[in-house]
Amino acid sequence: MRAGRVAGTHTEGGDGDTARRPRIDVAELVRVRAARPEAIAEAAARRARRPLLDGGGRLMIVAADHPARGALGVGDRDLAMANRAGLLERLCLALSRPGVDGVLASADILDDLLLLGALEHKIVMGSMNRGGLHGASFELDDRFTGHRPEDIERLGFDAGKLLLRLDYTDPGSLTTLESAARAVDAMAARRLPVFVEPFISHRGPQGGPVNDLSAEAVTRSLAIASGLGGSSAYTWLKVPVTENPDDMARVMETSTLPAVLLGGDVGDDQEAAYEKWRGALRLPTVRGLVAGRSLLYPADGDVAAAVDTAVGLL
Template structure:
């Protein structure tokens, strides 16, 4: 059944094996068993950096969920635990020149660099050049843990990020102020302040995802997605670490988003949240959000771009770029989506054999 007159949810079905075959995925293992360290160092050193990366609106992929024990997409509880599928979908989007970058954990960044190396070795076009690369820092607040609000540094630290020349860091700060877990939120707050302070010392951009959360009846933490809660956490996040000049905010979309825009002078990227299975929803949210204020500078989105129902992540990504970069309407973005389904499926397979 179609979701609107402009879009049919099942008009196209993307299959990862057509784009990123399993045999190609397993080539990563072969590299890791031999000379992965030198390859990754060389890739980091040789990559072409984006000129003036922060001067325009941004579309950045979020690929840090599995490290926090978040693997579910819809009814599939382990969709993002399939690294072959997950990595292939990330590359499918990252191959686009219109995509500005990726935020990920070390395992994802390593795998991306290795596939990019194999692609360039076969005279293919790099998908890591001219991209903003952000390292995810704190993933210790494992989903489902009794102490989930305690979210220490477990992925990159700032020394790691600067050592390999990534362009910035990302942290999450979830605040449960209603239960005894509040003390763990406040411990995480102190950790985040230290990370921001370290980024300030290095003039390194730091992307903060501050969220007010609550425990639902099933014992699962959910985001308080109303505007007043978002306004409160913005003030907490921007006061961290001695200076706000390097802080970007990653915030959920909600109604009355102009109030969110007016809550800070810092740049804001709209997050995507849980996968909705219907790209039209996120396109409408991003369109409305981008009209709310000039400090809304794009999106940092994972599940809704990588797992957009049955659709092609590349096509959905291009539709999002139409809205973020070109200020197109939702209808125009959907037209772009439909005209790009299944394009360049041989981007990898025509080179890496």
Template sequence: MILTDERWRELLHTRATNPGAIRQAYATRKRRPQLLSDQDTLFLVSADQPARGAPDRRALLERLLVALDNPAVDGVLGTPDVVEELLLLDALHEKVVLGAMNRDDGFTGYDAGTLVDCGLDGGEMLLRLPGTASARQACADAVTELAAYGLVAMIEPLPYAGSEGKPVPQEDPESLARAVTVASGLGTTSAHTWLKLPSPGSAAVLGATTLPVVLSGPPAADPESWMLWHGVVRGLVMDLTRLGGSVGPAVEAAAKVLEAAK
């Protein structure tokens, strides 16, 4: 699927003249009947932080269209604006769509009710730890509400520690394992909870949960080194906001590694 000049102009025209087209696009999206692929895996591309690196929007959408055109890609994880642009471009039929709910302690993206109303498949949330009690409660409430509607709650737990007044991400397995246990217990049920964890993964971190996991990391990293074979790992997330070079070959290579691992 190519974002031609004509399609780009049409998208901009729709944005300016017909805001109701977005609601119509949500309502008419063809949902796929299951979350996992036929191989019981989940391969998502991500644009949940489009402001990172201030990418050109047309270039980002072109990358997403190329990736989504690959049948091995199950779907996308994105903020409302990105999801809606892909909807207007007819790129999300029969794809899994997870909406980004927050990127900090406040929930400023999708909420659970809107995800249900829009017919999306779940929501993704960032959980900074130790963080604040209110942030943990907001994540727990979102998990509970999403589960009540049978939607996926994908939690990305990120442990932090103070360093001269500035929080620093903790990447050691012990800190990540503790964060996994906290995230796993949020909400009134974990039946629909998934975890998004940094690649390549480690036995200590992945062994801290029975919840399904997707591994996420820099697209340039070698996916063959990722622990995709681990029992709790069900797939991967490729962040296209950090991908340099050609999208097609990178997506194809990652898909082959995932298929071989499972």
């Protein structure tokens, strides 16, 4: 199965680039999964790999690990990411664009992309902790329910990513913090990069966690994330842009670890997001961008144009 040659029909409409997306034959994917589950491991074993940093030493990664945490919304569309064929079509289109280095996703999505042949010569990043379900009372007790370090090594993937949200009033954050440190140790032992996405969080008026994007909070989160584990040799930081983008230069002085920017859900003002990213990408420790919903589900529906613009910022 190859992404550009899988026959099928689109199940979404009204988007600006629908005609350009490769069509995903869900029935064929299910048939292979049911009849030959070993095909996934076989596809991983023969996948053509590349160095983490290639060419100019910058990274452009498309993220799609949100569904495994039950976070399916984009803007005011609560279930935008729930259509798997539509998500795969968007991912295959994004991965086909020049300058896109790879993808961050949970096992089920990466398995589909392996079967579709969409991960050749791409960086493949496994999402490690998805236990902090969106909207759950235990959301900040974000246990490791996704890729283990041994899975990433076994499948020949290139890196892992973990989410580290810390609420100083929530004991569940300590479980996440300790688990994250052990994951950093296990990845370093295998010489595999791990991208740590840290936040200082608090409970909002509705009870759910709210990430503090003030300069002080982001600075503190980077200091904590940088000190995880017994070695930082293979640790990268995945950093949000602060509320005031002018603070980013000072914030990024907190660590010498290489970093990528977190894209996040930018809403309808895509141009404002690009401008925030543009400034931060000039900083010496920032080596790239990891963006998901903002590129896969842009307000105007044109995935290719959103991806190309983001690549241009690098």
